[in-house]
Amino acid sequence: MAPPTRGAAGPDARASGLALFTDRYELAMLQGYHETGHDPLATFDLYFRSLPTDRGYVVAAGLEQALDYVLTLSFDDEELAFLDSLGFSESFLEFLAAFEFTGEIRAVPEGTVVFPDEPLVEVTAPISQAQLFETLLLNQVGYQSLVATKAARMRDTVDRLGDGQALVDFGSRRAHGTDAGLKAVRAAYIGGFDATSNVEAGWRFDVPTAGTMAHSWVQSFPTEREAFEAFLDVYGEDSVLLVDTYDTVGGARTAASVAAERELDIEGVRLDSGDLVGLSKTVSEIVDCGIFVSSGMDEYSIESFLNGGGVATGFGPGTALVTSEDAPTLNMVYKLVAVEQDGDLVPSMKLSPGKATYPWQKSVRRVERDGRFHRDVLALRDEAGRGDEQLRVVVEDGEWVGESPSLATCRERTLGQLTRLPARFRALRRPASYQVRPSDGLQEMTGALREELERQYLRDE
Amino acid sequence: MAPPTRGAAGPDARASGLALFTDRYELAMLQGYHETGHDPLATFDLYFRSLPTDRGYVVAAGLEQALDYVLTLSFDDEELAFLDSLGFSESFLEFLAAFEFTGEIRAVPEGTVVFPDEPLVEVTAPISQAQLFETLLLNQVGYQSLVATKAARMRDTVDRLGDGQALVDFGSRRAHGTDAGLKAVRAAYIGGFDATSNVEAGWRFDVPTAGTMAHSWVQSFPTEREAFEAFLDVYGEDSVLLVDTYDTVGGARTAASVAAERELDIEGVRLDSGDLVGLSKTVSEIVDCGIFVSSGMDEYSIESFLNGGGVATGFGPGTALVTSEDAPTLNMVYKLVAVEQDGDLVPSMKLSPGKATYPWQKSVRRVERDGRFHRDVLALRDEAGRGDEQLRVVVEDGEWVGESPSLATCRERTLGQLTRLPARFRALRRPASYQVRPSDGLQEMTGALREELERQYLRDE
Incomplete structure (x- = not known):
């Protein structure tokens, strides 16, 4: 008996009404972009800010469901009628009725071991598309990553x-x-x-x-x-x-x-x-x-x-x-890192205390030494440097172009990577902190942009 | 725009395949009951064993979805074909194809403030029916109760x-x-x-x-x-x-x-x-x-x-x-408390260390003093005593006979009850322990049954 078609009859299927599984502010912003005609190209990074207590790494999981959702999302008549009842405009509802993702997505392969600030998924599209997926991407990737990580810790303990x-x-x-x-x-x-x-x-x-x-x-x-x-x-x-x-x-x-x-x-x-x-x-x-x-x-x-x-x-x-009981939440976010201005994509960041972001499209490079993970480098996309790139283009012009590995392949990837992660990062309590080094290019860009924004917004303080 | 019909297109609907949202052992036991012709009437209690850290009470929630599920569960052809592929017998699959709940359910009204050992739901039916619902009842009622409780603590703090x-x-x-x-x-x-x-x-x-x-x-x-x-x-x-x-x-x-x-x-x-x-x-x-x-x-x-x-x-x-972050789990269980033997329903319990159960169908009585909750009494069903009965019959012979309160009514119930729960039980940290007293009848029955089981099973120790 084969498993049902991916998503065919599951909580991910349209029958569950996932087009409206979104925060109202996403739709409010989308309508705003639509009504004002301000719809720049934008890049969003999905990443977590910090490791939960006693976690030395996270296993990226849930990407398949999340990306499926991006590629298949559509609004049906009932959903549009409900939005109408909330006061959304007719022309915006027409826009939603024709909604289709046309952008680019890069992602790490499912089962990859990841660290803070590293994009697991990067979405580039007109902001009126890319913004909409925030809620469900976080919901799906955040939870599965927590559980995959908890499971890996148990498997690792049994192996040890x-x-x-x-x-x-x-x-x-x-x-x-x-x-x-x-x-x-x-x-x-x-x-x-x-x-x-x-x-x-x-x-x-x-x-x-x-x-x-x-x-x-x-x-x-x-x-x-x-x-x-x-x-x-x-x-x-x-x-x-x-x-x-x-x-x-x-x-x-x-x-x-x-x-x-x-x-x-x-x-x-x-x-x-x-x-x-x-x-x-x-x-x-x-x-x-x-x-x-x-x-x-x-x-x-x-x-x-x-x-x-x-x-x-x-x-x-x-x-x-x-429940990932000792760490039931992962501080995962979906943040704007680049936006079109005067026809060009330019870096973007916010300064909110404790919640500042790294701008621009990234490269996540893993540097090995003696066959084991030595450190990661968080660089600008296409910046030259050592290490193996972890992000792959999986969607181009709205079409899936990535691989579709089996769950068994993802599992092998995770277990294989964990054997290459030195034991001190896999300790169950107070693991060592694996180094994720911002590249020179990323540091320079971040510093320059921060300075510019501070000049622009903190004059009075 | 009216909300969709209850469960019509949601994760609770048949489209989500919830008949198989069950632990394999439930189906294994059901097949066992079916094949051996041993299908006694049984009563199961849904309750939690202890309060999570820093919780003085729990708000019972999720009952509507859970009971909907009991009354509408059915197996479709695809699901039966999958069970066939797992080796379940043809005659058992025929039994499942005709599955229908015919029993009795008692429950506390949704939004009721509840305490450890008190049944939120009690299911009485042939064991080949009652057993099946364990997984999903716990999943739904446990989670919603955690969140309703967390929310009530925030509302209470704002009110204070x-x-x-x-x-x-x-x-x-x-x-x-x-x-x-x-x-x-x-x-x-x-x-x-x-x-x-x-x-x-x-x-x-x-x-x-x-x-x-x-x-x-x-x-x-x-x-x-x-x-x-x-x-x-x-x-x-x-x-x-x-x-x-x-x-x-x-x-x-x-x-x-x-x-x-x-x-x-x-x-x-x-x-x-x-x-x-x-x-x-x-x-x-x-x-x-x-x-x-x-x-x-x-x-x-x-x-x-x-x-x-x-x-x-x-x-x-x-x-x-x-996530009910500081208390992401509730120790909720679904336990056999009575079973038919030689034509009569008799009390049942287990002795597992730290996990022993109270036998028999219960009465949950709330005793007030000066208009405030004073203590609860956990008694035998129909045992005489003071206090207001919290459990109501909501399903008889497989048919819904209870009320169907609106969500607003449930909310009023919760907020109203919380004003009657003295502040020391609502403290955010180390709340006082509200008394749930086993009645004389329950204590006598528990003691006698424990003695009998120990005589039968602990002779050698």
Whole structure:
């Protein structure tokens, strides 16, 4: 069964009304550009200002959905009628009815490891087009990048201390809404997860699905033994039995006994509460199958579990993964960096304290040393210098010209890049700060423009 | 323009494939119940185990979407074909094709202030029905309750220290996906917000929309003055001018000057960076219009701002609201509390350390003293006792029999209840712990059942 066509029936599809998933001010500005006839070419950068606490890097994810949206956005009659009811003008609604993206987009490949100030996406188009996408681009790329990063930290911890344990996302129930539940699966897979419990996401993104049983299964039978027997009747050796409903060690003994009576090599047991390290050691002496651990798992608890000698063949992180619990927000923004003036594109920046921007179209260059990431250089587009360019043109004249890598390819990219990122930047706590150096050209341009703007606007202070 | 029919074209609609928005283990258990012919009547409670840090209460929200889903869920051919590809049996797929909820649901009215262990929703049906809804019920009610609570804390802070400032949600860009962006608007409105920037959500939930301008508008013109003039050309007195692109005080002077030249009483200016308290005081001496403040706003920064003498007519919280940033997760669960045995419904519980449950169908009674909430009693359903019952039957034999209050009614309920919750439980930091007392009947039943289960399962320890 093939996954449904990309976006065909998902929260990204037109049926969900995503053309109006935008801040009212975007439409107010668009109408302003339209009505005043002021519609200069503009370049916007999508980037994050700083790393969340205890993050040494971010994995860029969610680009496919975001760019799909840019290329397919259109307003239907109902949506236009609603905008009419809000007082938008008839001629502006006609403009929206014919809306089509005709610009250029550059982006880093999905799964790329990125750092503060580096554009993940750069959009160049008439401002009446480029402005509109701010809200949804941030919404999609910001969230998936948070989850891919959280997932990568868990995968990295398992790679460092573990024994190839499987990582399965159990978080749909605690995700912030349905779209997050689905997109978290995709992002976690890019970050190195192996499977998900969410059936719809498994289908949509072609990610393997997995599942065991809940306590309610066990409780619904007169005894735990009968519950296990009934499950084996249906699922045989594929069974993973949840053993902590009444007493984990007793439950493990019952699981082992029921499997032995039937001469079945069952897939595993699941532990979901209590002292997981101690219990897993005891249970591993009792059962001869996989041990799946699923209570409050994240990179920190996986680290403690493995350092403590816990025994497991798989982990089921949920809440902490899909909410990026210790860092639920990424300071991601979409900022104007260049704008047409008198027929030429010129650099632009703002000076707002703590929120100043680097002007102009960028080049993100990664400099390696001995096969490992050494530093990045944030340069002007086309500025000469060392390092591999991370940004690629993916849309030209409104047409997709980039590659369309599979999710597996993105996942390989992430895991491959992480092996080249020195360990001190991957530390779970207080990681070292990876250097992103503004190039000489970018520093000069920024300084000159800042001086000019300060001369223009700060005369009186 | 009326909002679209409830759920008609939204992420909740069938087009979004929500029948498969479930954990694979739910379907595995359902197939198990189906194949073994073991399908007892069961009652599940939806509740949270504990309050997040610094929360003294939770506002129950998201019930409408969740219950809509229970009553309308069905599997289409494509979904069944995907399940077939995963190996589910033909007879089980036939069962799913005819799936229909036939049970009873009790729930607290949306907007009710609730506390740990209290069921927000209670579902009683054959277990092959009731089990299926776990994932999506938790996903929807958990998230909206977090946001409604966060919003209520901000509204409460404004009511305590402010001057009726407007609260407008600006968070769509930082929400975890599109569904969160939309549902946050609904939940924030219930919690006491006045408007949203999200156009689609405004339409769908009939919440007022609002918006100003971005820095890019200002940057796109040769000068800030020209940018303000162009905006006034289009929006006249409705304009809210963003004044911090280059220099807040200078921007405010320019805004005042441009408005004065045209003799326009503009709606306001917006501050988005810097020392907001100091700047707002200075700006209030310069302009004669509203002052809208929007950088990093949450209940804590609103409190500091107002305590510091900041001057504002409105706040635009975003990130912190829609991610419930300081408490992004609610420990919400859906647990089996009663199950049919030999033809009778009997109490059920699990003993898992730290995750034990109270058995049986409940009554949530609120006891008032002097018109204020004094304590809650968690009792057995139909157990005699004081206090007002919070749970109502809303679905009988699979049919909706409850009320369908407007969002405005839910909002009034929340705000009304909060005035009756003593201030110590509404403190922003380390609130007092509101008492939820298990009734004598519930304590006796829990003790007896625990003893019986320990006798049965802990003999060897």
